[in-house]
Amino acid sequence: xxxxxxxxPMYKQVIDDIKKRIVNGDxxxxxxxxxxxxxxxxxxxxxxxxxxVYKELELQHICYSKKGVGTFLMNNLKLEEDLKRTMADNLxxxxxxxxxxxxxxxxxxxxxxxxxx
Amino acid sequence: xxxxxxxxPMYKQVIDDIKKRIVNGDxxxxxxxxxxxxxxxxxxxxxxxxxxVYKELELQHICYSKKGVGTFLMNNLKLEEDLKRTMADNLxxxxxxxxxxxxxxxxxxxxxxxxxx
Amino acid sequence: xxxxxxxxPMYKQVIDDIKKRIVNGDxxxxxxxxxxxxxxxxxxxxxxxxxxVYKELELQHICYSKKGVGTFLMNNLKLEEDLKRTMADNLxxxxxxxxxxxxxxxxxxxxxxxxxx
Amino acid sequence: xxxxxxxxPMYKQVIDDIKKRIVNGDxxxxxxxxxxxxxxxxxxxxxxxxxxVYKELELQHICYSKKGVGTFLMNNLKLEEDLKRTMADNLxxxxxxxxxxxxxxxxxxxxxxxxxx
DNA sequence: GTGGTCTAGACCACA
DNA sequence: GTGGTCTAGACCACT
Numbered sequence: 001x002x003x004x005x006x007x008x009p010m011y012k013q014v015i016d017d018i019k020k021r022i023v024n025g026d027x028x029x030x031x032x033x034x035x036x037x038x039x040x041x042x043x044x045x046x047x048x049x050x051x052x053v054y055k056e057l058e059l060q061h062i063c064y065s066k067k068g069v070g071t072f073l074m075n076n077l078k079l080e081e082d083l084k085r086t087m088a089d090n091l092x093x094x095x096x097x098x099x100x101x102x103x104x105x106x107x108x109x110x111x112x113x114x115x116x117x
Numbered sequence: 118x119x120x121x122x123x124x125x126p127m128y129k130q131v132i133d134d135i136k137k138r139i140v141n142g143d144x145x146x147x148x149x150x151x152x153x154x155x156x157x158x159x160x161x162x163x164x165x166x167x168x169x170v171y172k173e174l175e176l177q178h179i180c181y182s183k184k185g186v187g188t189f190l191m192n193n194l195k196l197e198e199d200l201k202r203t204m205a206d207n208l209x210x211x212x213x214x215x216x217x218x219x220x221x222x223x224x225x226x227x228x229x230x231x232x233x234x
Numbered sequence: 235x236x237x238x239x240x241x242x243p244m245y246k247q248v249i250d251d252i253k254k255r256i257v258n259g260d261x262x263x264x265x266x267x268x269x270x271x272x273x274x275x276x277x278x279x280x281x282x283x284x285x286x287v288y289k290e291l292e293l294q295h296i297c298y299s300k301k302g303v304g305t306f307l308m309n310n311l312k313l314e315e316d317l318k319r320t321m322a323d324n325l326x327x328x329x330x331x332x333x334x335x336x337x338x339x340x341x342x343x344x345x346x347x348x349x350x351x
Numbered sequence: 352x353x354x355x356x357x358x359x360p361m362y363k364q365v366i367d368d369i370k371k372r373i374v375n376g377d378x379x380x381x382x383x384x385x386x387x388x389x390x391x392x393x394x395x396x397x398x399x400x401x402x403x404v405y406k407e408l409e410l411q412h413i414c415y416s417k418k419g420v421g422t423f424l425m426n427n428l429k430l431e432e433d434l435k436r437t438m439a440d441n442l443x444x445x446x447x448x449x450x451x452x453x454x455x456x457x458x459x460x461x462x463x464x465x466x467x468x
Numbered sequence: 469g470t471g472g473t474c475t476a477g478a479c480c481a482c483a
Numbered sequence: 484g485t486g487g488t489c490t491a492g493a494c495c496a497c498t
Contacts, residue, residue, distance in 0.1 A: 007124075007496095009473060020218045035485060046475050051486070059410065066238050068482035068485050084219055091219075092229055095212040101137045102201055102208075110227055112209055121417050126497060163498055241358075243482060254452045280483055318453055325453075326463055329446040335371045336435055336442075344461055346443055358481095360488055386470060397490050402471070419470050419497035 002043060014043050014053045022062070022073065023084045031073035033063060119160060128169045131160050135174065139190065140201045148190035150180060236277060245286045248277050252291065256307065257318045265307035267297060353394060365394055365404045373413070373424065374435045382424040384414060 002013050021027065033054065034042060040050040054071045057063045062079070065071045073079070099109050119130050138144065150171070151159060157167040171188050174180045179196070182188045190196070216226050236247050255261065267288070268276060274284040288305050291297045296313070299305045307313070333343050353364050369384075378384065384405065385393060391401040405422045408414045413430070416422045424430070450460050 011473080023219055036487095037485085048476085049474065051488095052473095054486085064238060065486060066483085067243070067487070070485060088216065088219055088221065088229065091212055091215050092233060095208060096230065096233060098208050099205065102140055102205055104205065106230065106233075110230060112205065113213065113223065113227060113230075116209060116213060116223075121415060126418065128497080165498055169498085245482080257453055282483055286483085322450065322453055322455065322463065325446055325449050326467060329442055330464065330467060332442050333439065336374055336439055338439065340464065340467075344464060346439065347447065347457065347461060347464075350443060350447060350457075362488080387472095388470085399491085400489065402473095403488095405471085416471060417498080418472070421470060 002045075010043075010045055011049050011052045011056065014039075014045065014050075015056055017043075018053070018057065019062070019083060019087065023080055023087070025080065027073045028080065031075070033071040033073065035070060119162070127160075127162055128166050128173065131156075131162065131166070131170045132173055134160075135170070136179070136200060136204065139179070140197055140204070142197065144190045145197070148192070150188040150190065152187060236279070244277075244279055245283050245290065248273075248279065248283075248287045249290055251277075252287070253296070253317060253321065256296070257314055257321070259314065261307045262314070265309070267305040267307065269304060353396075361394075361396055362400050362403045362407065365390075365396065365401075366407055368394075369404070369408065370413070370434060370438065374431055374438070376431065378424045379431065382426070384422040384424065386421060 002010055036047055036050040040047040063071050153167040157164040180188050270284040274281040297305050353361055387398050387401040391398040414422050414424055
């Protein structure tokens with residue numbers, strides 16, 4: 001769900017959510033994304049903000065837009081896989097770097113994760 | 118190192134850095150922080166920004182200021198430990214939640230970490 | 235080839251392509267254009283878009299339509315020549331103006347062209 | 352000057368104009384760009400559109416923004432030169448390709464340019 | 469005062 | 484109906 005008190009702007013939160021949906025295969029059978037107006041309603045945001053989401057995703061080569069037609073998942077067989085890999089790597093790198101700065105060794109980090117519910 | 122291309126504002130980056138230094142014991146023998154001017158020079162930031170850093174750290178009960186004297190690490194035996202625990206928990210929660218959204222199970226996450234050099 | 239990532243709309247890309255074909259004499263022996271349906275298939279575009287192409291070419295007095303018969307190249311001996319002249323002039327003007335804004339003198343421009351393979 | 356009847360959106364026209372000014376060395380002594388509000392007034396556009404210009408230039412690694420401070424020309428010694436080269440290459444490629452499609456040989460193209468005033 | 473984000477609403481070009 | 488652009492105005496975070 002979108003949060004307003006977050007330091008992350010709404011359009012980035014929506015982008016992240018869509019990326020996760022792509023990774024989970026939500027668009028593997030139908031590559032067409034909801035229209036900007038539908039997206040706006042679905043997330044409770046302004047149509048302009050929704051358009052910004054797709055524009056940003058287009059810059060990242062994740063989707064492309066045809067004026068008057070719609071917005072589509074990029075035609076790339078490995079896109080879901082690559083996206084998952086890239087996002088996971090980013091999370092891993094920043095997490096491990098920060099934990100290391102706090103003085104955790106790799107073994108300790110793994111211990112911490114195992115302790116979590 | 119501080120970056121401008123980061124979504125994190127300067128003052129938060131400095132705050133995080135100082136917190137990490139506290140956790141690593143950099144102030145355990147000398148609880149006095151550098152003056153705002155020294156801090157500004159050390160991090161290459163505006164003195165106003167440096168002042169904001171201490172103001173924020175004060176609000177989080179991590180330091181206190183004596184007018185005309187300086188800024189000091191809060192006199193709390195468990196502060197380092199608590200700080201480490203809180204920061205680690207925040208990192209862990211957000212990391213595990215995001216990895217889970219990407220479809221990684223706990224075991225897979227641990228595998229990924231082991232793979233990192 | 236037609237591209238969607240182009241700032242040029244599909245129908246203008248097709249119009250330009252047809253104009254180039256006219257200049258190259260592709261219709262000098264048979265002035266009849268393909269039907270809108272054939273055009274749509276040939277270029278992989280929507281029939282509505284194909285119709286728009288001919289409508290636009292008609293407005294520019296490049297072709298004319300006979301209802302129930304087809305679309306034909308305008309019967310004008312100098313049309314190919316005029317078209318070539320007009321298009322070349324447009325290209326030349328905008329190119330020279332832009333290169334000049336970038337600080338290229340006429341001689342430098344010619345040098346650049348000679349360098350191209 | 353900006354034109355509204357142009358197929359080019361205003362923000363792209365402004366971007367092109369700024370790029371040309373960079374190539375011409377307008378920012379070589381003072382890397383700070385006008386504020387978004389100043390830019391808006393200077394070009395007679397909405398501040399949002401002005402902000403969009405800088406955001407786009409930032410994506411192209413031509414400038415960077417510091418929140419609360421300003422927008423600056425990227426610190427890259429060869430940027431002006433590279434920009435000039437890239438823009439010229441784009442103009443040359445598209446021009447030569449289009450002229451060639453119209454049936455002009457390289458020598459004929461050079462002749463055409465010499466004929467221009 | 470600077471850039472960043474968001475809303476609300478409008479108009480356009482395209483298919 | 485779709486995406487693209489622009490305006491007007493507001494509020495926020497940062498320096």
